[in-house]
Amino acid sequence: MEELGFCGIDCTVCPAYQATIRNDAAMREKTAAEWTKMFGNDFEMEDIVCYGCQEREKPVFGYCDKCRVRLCALERGVLTCAECSDYVCEKLAEFYEQVPQEKARMDKRHEVFLRSQRPG
Numbered sequence: 001m002e003e004l005g006f007c008g009i010d011c012t013v014c015p016a017y018q019a020t021i022r023n024d025a026a027m028r029e030k031t032a033a034e035w036t037k038m039f040g041n042d043f044e045m046e047d048i049v050c051y052g053c054q055e056r057e058k059p060v061f062g063y064c065d066k067c068r069v070r071l072c073a074l075e076r077g078v079l080t081c082a083e084c085s086d087y088v089c090e091k092l093a094e095f096y097e098q099v100p101q102e103k104a105r106m107d108k109r110h111e112v113f114l115r116s117q118r119p120g
Helices: 015-022 025-039 068-076 090-098 100-117
Strands: none
16 A cells, blocks of 8 residues: 655655554564654654644644645645645655655656646
8 A cells, every 4th residue: 555745755665654653662662762852852662652643633744734845735734845836846855865765756756746747
């Protein structure tokens, strides 16, 4: 099952998403420790809860509430950024500098979207 963030991140491979879906406390603890070292922020096990950034009813990871890409996509009402008329915008370009593999996935989705918009 494909579960994409607005930016193209594959949620199904994210440890926060996996720990949440599986209700796996050990995975939450491990992810909190790894992310504390990796990102230089203090993460607690309770912070590692996320049902994917497209979720509107259930909890999402804390950063999702501040993510400029997510906030923009919600405001514009697009399924993913690939369906946006401003693809690739400045916010997304900055993000893709860090994770270029996600851009490749979204470029493909954007091409499919453009073809679907052509008449005939």
